Amino acid sequence: MRLKSILKEPLLHFLAIGAALFLFFQWRGGGTGPTSNRIVLTAGQIEHLAAGYAKVWQRPPTETELKGLIDDWVREEIAVREAMAAGLDRDDTIIRRRLRQKLEFVAEDFGAATPPTEQELQAWLAAHADAFRIEPRVAFRQVFVSRERRKGSAGVDAGAILARLRAAGAGARIDAFGDPTLLPQEFELAPRSEVARTFGSDFAQLIETIAPGTWTGPFESTFGLHLVLVRERAEGAAPDLAAVRPAVERDFMAERRKRQLATMYERFLERYKVVIEKREGSPASGRARPGS
Numbered sequence: 001m002r003l004k005s006i007l008k009e010p011l012l013h014f015l016a017i018g019a020a021l022f023l024f025f026q027w028r029g030g031g032t033g034p035t036s037n038r039i040v041l042t043a044g045q046i047e048h049l050a051a052g053y054a055k056v057w058q059r060p061p062t063e064t065e066l067k068g069l070i071d072d073w074v075r076e077e078i079a080v081r082e083a084m085a086a087g088l089d090r091d092d093t094i095i096r097r098r099l100r101q102k103l104e105f106v107a108e109d110f111g112a113a114t115p116p117t118e119q120e121l122q123a124w125l126a127a128h129a130d131a132f133r134i135e136p137r138v139a140f141r142q143v144f145v146s147r148e149r150r151k152g153s154a155g156v157d158a159g160a161i162l163a164r165l166r167a168a169g170a171g172a173r174i175d176a177f178g179d180p181t182l183l184p185q186e187f188e189l190a191p192r193s194e195v196a197r198t199f200g201s202d203f204a205q206l207i208e209t210i211a212p213g214t215w216t217g218p219f220e221s222t223f224g225l226h227l228v229l230v231r232e233r234a235e236g237a238a239p240d241l242a243a244v245r246p247a248v249e250r251d252f253m254a255e256r257r258k259r260q261l262a263t264m265y266e267r268f269l270e271r272y273k274v275v276i277e278k279r280e281g282s283p284a285s286g287r288a289r290p291g292s
Helices: 003-007 010-027 043-057 063-085 093-112 118-127 147-168 192-199 201-207 241-269
Strands: 137-145 186-191 215-220 225-234
Touching: 043 063, 093 241, 118 241, 137 147, 137 192, 147 215, 147 225, 186 192, 192 201, 201 215, 201 225
Parallel strands: none
Antiparallel strands: 137 186, 137 225, 215 225
Protein backbone atom coordinates (compact mmCIF):
# COMPACT_ATOMS: atom_id res chain seq x y z
CA MET A 1 0.00 0.00 0.00
CA ARG A 2 1.43 3.42 -0.93
CA LEU A 3 2.21 5.96 1.80
CA LYS A 4 -0.38 8.39 0.44
CA SER A 5 -3.13 5.74 0.68
CA ILE A 6 -2.09 4.86 4.23
CA LEU A 7 -2.25 8.50 5.32
CA LYS A 8 -5.82 8.74 3.99
CA GLU A 9 -6.98 5.74 6.05
CA PRO A 10 -9.69 7.00 8.53
CA LEU A 11 -8.76 4.44 11.17
CA LEU A 12 -5.22 5.87 11.25
CA HIS A 13 -6.73 9.30 11.95
CA PHE A 14 -8.84 7.80 14.77
CA LEU A 15 -5.85 6.15 16.43
CA ALA A 16 -3.68 9.25 16.01
CA ILE A 17 -6.30 11.52 17.56
CA GLY A 18 -6.80 9.09 20.44
CA ALA A 19 -3.05 8.99 21.11
CA ALA A 20 -2.80 12.79 20.93
CA LEU A 21 -5.61 13.24 23.43
CA PHE A 22 -4.01 10.74 25.79
CA LEU A 23 -0.63 12.52 25.65
CA PHE A 24 -2.27 15.93 26.06
CA PHE A 25 -4.09 14.95 29.23
CA GLN A 26 -0.96 13.28 30.58
CA TRP A 27 0.95 16.53 29.94
CA ARG A 28 -1.79 18.52 31.72
CA GLY A 29 -1.08 16.52 34.84
CA GLY A 30 -3.46 13.62 34.94
CA GLY A 31 -6.42 15.12 33.09
CA THR A 32 -10.00 14.74 34.24
CA GLY A 33 -10.50 11.02 33.79
CA PRO A 34 -12.02 8.55 36.28
CA THR A 35 -8.80 8.48 38.37
CA SER A 36 -8.47 12.29 38.58
CA ASN A 37 -9.89 14.45 41.37
CA ARG A 38 -10.60 17.30 38.93
CA ILE A 39 -14.09 17.70 37.51
CA VAL A 40 -14.31 20.19 34.66
CA LEU A 41 -17.58 21.19 33.03
CA THR A 42 -16.78 23.11 29.88
CA ALA A 43 -18.78 25.97 28.40
CA GLY A 44 -19.70 23.70 25.51
CA GLN A 45 -21.07 21.06 27.90
CA ILE A 46 -23.14 23.71 29.70
CA GLU A 47 -24.57 24.81 26.34
CA HIS A 48 -25.40 21.18 25.63
CA LEU A 49 -27.26 20.85 28.96
CA ALA A 50 -29.19 24.06 28.27
CA ALA A 51 -30.05 22.97 24.73
CA GLY A 52 -31.32 19.61 25.98
CA TYR A 53 -33.55 21.36 28.51
CA ALA A 54 -34.90 23.76 25.85
CA LYS A 55 -35.69 20.86 23.51
CA VAL A 56 -37.82 19.17 26.19
CA TRP A 57 -39.53 22.23 27.67
CA GLN A 58 -39.60 24.48 24.59
CA ARG A 59 -37.84 27.33 26.47
CA PRO A 60 -34.35 28.01 27.82
CA PRO A 61 -33.70 27.19 31.48
CA THR A 62 -33.67 29.89 34.14
CA GLU A 63 -30.49 30.52 36.12
CA THR A 64 -31.86 28.38 38.95
CA GLU A 65 -32.82 25.57 36.59
CA LEU A 66 -29.45 25.72 34.85
CA LYS A 67 -27.69 25.51 38.23
CA GLY A 68 -29.82 22.43 38.99
CA LEU A 69 -28.75 20.85 35.68
CA ILE A 70 -25.09 21.57 36.45
CA ASP A 71 -25.36 20.20 40.01
CA ASP A 72 -26.99 17.03 38.67
CA TRP A 73 -24.26 16.62 36.05
CA VAL A 74 -21.56 16.97 38.72
CA ARG A 75 -23.31 14.40 40.93
CA GLU A 76 -23.54 12.00 38.00
CA GLU A 77 -19.84 12.47 37.23
CA ILE A 78 -18.96 11.81 40.87
CA ALA A 79 -21.21 8.75 40.95
CA VAL A 80 -19.64 7.33 37.78
CA ARG A 81 -16.09 7.84 39.04
CA GLU A 82 -16.79 6.40 42.49
CA ALA A 83 -18.65 3.42 41.00
CA MET A 84 -15.76 2.70 38.64
CA ALA A 85 -13.23 3.12 41.45
CA ALA A 86 -15.23 0.55 43.45
CA GLY A 87 -15.23 -1.80 40.46
CA LEU A 88 -19.00 -1.69 40.03
CA ASP A 89 -18.60 -1.48 36.26
CA ARG A 90 -16.82 -4.84 36.09
CA ASP A 91 -18.65 -7.96 34.96
CA ASP A 92 -21.75 -5.91 34.15
CA THR A 93 -22.99 -7.14 30.78
CA ILE A 94 -25.01 -4.01 29.99
CA ILE A 95 -22.15 -1.61 30.81
CA ARG A 96 -19.62 -3.72 28.90
CA ARG A 97 -21.88 -3.88 25.86
CA ARG A 98 -22.55 -0.14 25.96
CA LEU A 99 -18.84 0.70 26.23
CA ARG A 100 -18.08 -1.53 23.28
CA GLN A 101 -20.83 0.16 21.27
CA LYS A 102 -19.48 3.62 22.07
CA LEU A 103 -15.94 2.63 21.09
CA GLU A 104 -17.17 1.19 17.79
CA PHE A 105 -19.40 4.22 17.16
CA VAL A 106 -16.37 6.51 17.52
CA ALA A 107 -14.37 4.39 15.06
CA GLU A 108 -17.30 4.28 12.63
CA ASP A 109 -17.82 8.04 12.84
CA PHE A 110 -14.21 8.61 11.81
CA GLY A 111 -14.66 6.17 8.94
CA ALA A 112 -17.85 7.87 7.77
CA ALA A 113 -16.12 11.25 7.81
CA THR A 114 -14.20 10.24 4.67
CA PRO A 115 -16.66 9.64 1.83
CA PRO A 116 -15.76 7.07 -0.83
CA THR A 117 -14.30 8.29 -4.09
CA GLU A 118 -15.91 7.74 -7.46
CA GLN A 119 -13.17 5.24 -8.32
CA GLU A 120 -13.79 3.24 -5.13
CA LEU A 121 -17.51 3.00 -5.80
CA GLN A 122 -16.94 2.04 -9.43
CA ALA A 123 -14.52 -0.70 -8.37
CA TRP A 124 -17.01 -1.97 -5.75
CA LEU A 125 -19.77 -2.13 -8.36
CA ALA A 126 -17.51 -4.03 -10.76
CA ALA A 127 -16.55 -6.54 -8.03
CA HIS A 128 -20.19 -7.08 -6.93
CA ALA A 129 -21.94 -6.71 -10.27
CA ASP A 130 -24.33 -9.62 -9.69
CA ALA A 131 -25.77 -8.01 -6.55
CA PHE A 132 -26.81 -4.92 -8.53
CA ARG A 133 -27.53 -6.46 -11.90
CA ILE A 134 -30.82 -5.41 -13.49
CA GLU A 135 -33.04 -8.46 -13.96
CA PRO A 136 -34.41 -9.41 -17.38
CA ARG A 137 -37.86 -7.86 -17.77
CA VAL A 138 -40.92 -8.86 -19.73
CA ALA A 139 -44.19 -7.16 -20.73
CA PHE A 140 -47.12 -9.46 -21.44
CA ARG A 141 -50.88 -9.92 -21.50
CA GLN A 142 -52.64 -12.94 -20.02
CA VAL A 143 -56.12 -14.45 -20.17
CA PHE A 144 -57.11 -16.64 -17.24
CA VAL A 145 -58.98 -19.96 -17.54
CA SER A 146 -60.28 -21.33 -14.23
CA ARG A 147 -60.06 -25.08 -13.58
CA GLU A 148 -62.55 -24.79 -10.74
CA ARG A 149 -65.16 -22.92 -12.79
CA ARG A 150 -64.84 -25.16 -15.88
CA LYS A 151 -64.14 -28.47 -14.08
CA GLY A 152 -62.94 -31.11 -16.55
CA SER A 153 -63.33 -28.94 -19.66
CA ALA A 154 -60.74 -26.31 -18.71
CA GLY A 155 -58.05 -27.64 -21.05
CA VAL A 156 -60.39 -27.95 -24.05
CA ASP A 157 -61.95 -24.54 -23.38
CA ALA A 158 -58.48 -22.97 -23.12
CA GLY A 159 -57.61 -24.31 -26.57
CA ALA A 160 -60.82 -22.84 -28.05
CA ILE A 161 -60.20 -19.45 -26.41
CA LEU A 162 -56.60 -19.49 -27.70
CA ALA A 163 -57.88 -19.95 -31.28
CA ARG A 164 -60.21 -16.97 -30.87
CA LEU A 165 -57.43 -14.80 -29.41
CA ARG A 166 -55.12 -15.61 -32.30
CA ALA A 167 -57.87 -14.69 -34.72
CA ALA A 168 -58.44 -11.39 -32.88
CA GLY A 169 -54.73 -10.58 -32.92
CA ALA A 170 -52.34 -8.94 -30.46
CA GLY A 171 -54.70 -6.01 -29.84
CA ALA A 172 -57.68 -8.13 -28.77
CA ARG A 173 -59.83 -6.86 -25.88
CA ILE A 174 -58.86 -9.55 -23.42
CA ASP A 175 -61.60 -8.74 -20.91
CA ALA A 176 -64.00 -10.42 -23.37
CA PHE A 177 -62.15 -13.75 -23.03
CA GLY A 178 -61.54 -16.22 -20.24
CA ASP A 179 -62.75 -16.11 -16.64
CA PRO A 180 -62.81 -13.32 -14.03
CA THR A 181 -59.66 -13.03 -11.91
CA LEU A 182 -57.94 -10.66 -9.52
CA LEU A 183 -54.63 -11.35 -11.30
CA PRO A 184 -53.39 -8.51 -13.53
CA GLN A 185 -54.22 -9.02 -17.20
CA GLU A 186 -51.62 -6.54 -18.41
CA PHE A 187 -48.02 -6.57 -17.17
CA GLU A 188 -45.76 -3.71 -18.24
CA LEU A 189 -42.01 -4.36 -18.31
CA ALA A 190 -41.56 -6.23 -15.02
CA PRO A 191 -38.57 -8.14 -13.60
CA ARG A 192 -38.79 -11.90 -13.37
CA SER A 193 -38.88 -11.74 -9.57
CA GLU A 194 -42.10 -9.71 -9.70
CA VAL A 195 -43.70 -12.13 -12.16
CA ALA A 196 -42.68 -15.02 -9.89
CA ARG A 197 -44.22 -13.33 -6.84
CA THR A 198 -47.50 -12.92 -8.69
CA PHE A 199 -47.82 -16.15 -10.70
CA GLY A 200 -45.22 -18.49 -9.18
CA SER A 201 -41.62 -19.34 -10.14
CA ASP A 202 -42.59 -22.09 -12.62
CA PHE A 203 -44.78 -19.67 -14.59
CA ALA A 204 -41.99 -17.05 -14.53
CA GLN A 205 -39.55 -19.56 -16.02
CA LEU A 206 -42.03 -20.67 -18.70
CA ILE A 207 -42.78 -17.14 -19.85
CA GLU A 208 -39.08 -16.59 -20.61
CA THR A 209 -39.33 -19.22 -23.35
CA ILE A 210 -42.26 -17.60 -25.20
CA ALA A 211 -41.57 -15.78 -28.45
CA PRO A 212 -43.07 -12.26 -28.51
CA GLY A 213 -46.02 -11.27 -30.69
CA THR A 214 -48.18 -14.43 -30.67
CA TRP A 215 -50.85 -15.72 -28.29
CA THR A 216 -49.74 -19.06 -26.89
CA GLY A 217 -50.48 -21.51 -24.08
CA PRO A 218 -52.11 -22.67 -22.03
CA PHE A 219 -49.54 -22.36 -19.25
CA GLU A 220 -50.31 -23.56 -15.76
CA SER A 221 -49.78 -21.73 -12.49
CA THR A 222 -51.03 -22.40 -8.97
CA PHE A 223 -54.16 -20.42 -9.88
CA GLY A 224 -55.15 -22.24 -13.07
CA LEU A 225 -54.45 -21.94 -16.82
CA HIS A 226 -53.15 -18.87 -18.66
CA LEU A 227 -53.04 -17.86 -22.31
CA VAL A 228 -50.15 -15.46 -22.81
CA LEU A 229 -49.03 -12.86 -25.33
CA VAL A 230 -45.50 -11.57 -24.72
CA ARG A 231 -45.34 -7.98 -25.97
CA GLU A 232 -41.75 -6.96 -25.17
CA ARG A 233 -38.55 -8.14 -23.54
CA ALA A 234 -35.60 -6.29 -22.01
CA GLU A 235 -32.42 -8.20 -21.32
CA GLY A 236 -30.70 -8.01 -17.96
CA ALA A 237 -27.64 -5.80 -17.69
CA ALA A 238 -25.09 -4.41 -15.28
CA PRO A 239 -26.32 -0.94 -14.27
CA ASP A 240 -24.41 2.32 -14.46
CA LEU A 241 -23.13 3.59 -11.13
CA ALA A 242 -25.44 6.61 -11.35
CA ALA A 243 -28.50 4.33 -11.38
CA VAL A 244 -27.59 2.43 -8.20
CA ARG A 245 -25.21 4.83 -6.43
CA PRO A 246 -27.09 5.01 -3.06
CA ALA A 247 -27.18 1.21 -2.72
CA VAL A 248 -23.54 0.81 -3.81
CA GLU A 249 -22.38 3.52 -1.40
CA ARG A 250 -24.38 1.96 1.47
CA ASP A 251 -22.85 -1.49 0.90
CA PHE A 252 -19.37 -0.08 0.36
CA MET A 253 -19.49 1.91 3.62
CA ALA A 254 -20.84 -1.06 5.57
CA GLU A 255 -17.97 -3.23 4.36
CA ARG A 256 -15.43 -0.50 5.08
CA ARG A 257 -16.74 -0.07 8.64
CA LYS A 258 -16.51 -3.83 9.17
CA ARG A 259 -12.94 -3.89 7.85
CA GLN A 260 -11.88 -0.90 9.97
CA LEU A 261 -13.31 -2.42 13.15
CA ALA A 262 -11.47 -5.66 12.47
CA THR A 263 -8.21 -3.73 11.97
CA MET A 264 -8.81 -1.70 15.13
CA TYR A 265 -9.33 -4.81 17.25
CA GLU A 266 -6.25 -6.49 15.79
CA ARG A 267 -4.14 -3.47 16.72
CA PHE A 268 -5.64 -3.25 20.21
CA LEU A 269 -5.09 -6.98 20.69
CA GLU A 270 -1.34 -6.48 20.35
CA ARG A 271 -1.38 -4.70 23.72
CA TYR A 272 -2.89 -7.63 25.59
CA LYS A 273 -1.99 -11.13 26.61
CA VAL A 274 -5.12 -13.24 26.34
CA VAL A 275 -5.17 -16.57 28.17
CA ILE A 276 -8.09 -18.95 27.67
CA GLU A 277 -8.20 -21.38 30.55
CA LYS A 278 -9.14 -25.02 30.16
CA ARG A 279 -12.69 -25.91 31.19
CA GLU A 280 -13.39 -28.88 33.41
CA GLY A 281 -13.80 -31.96 31.22
CA SER A 282 -12.78 -30.09 28.07
CA PRO A 283 -9.96 -31.42 25.88
CA ALA A 284 -9.06 -27.87 24.84
CA SER A 285 -5.97 -26.42 26.48
CA GLY A 286 -5.28 -22.87 27.49
CA ARG A 287 -3.41 -20.76 25.01
CA ALA A 288 -2.12 -17.23 24.63
CA ARG A 289 -3.38 -15.00 21.86
CA PRO A 290 -1.28 -12.52 19.83
CA GLY A 291 0.23 -9.90 22.03
CA SER A 292 1.58 -12.35 24.59
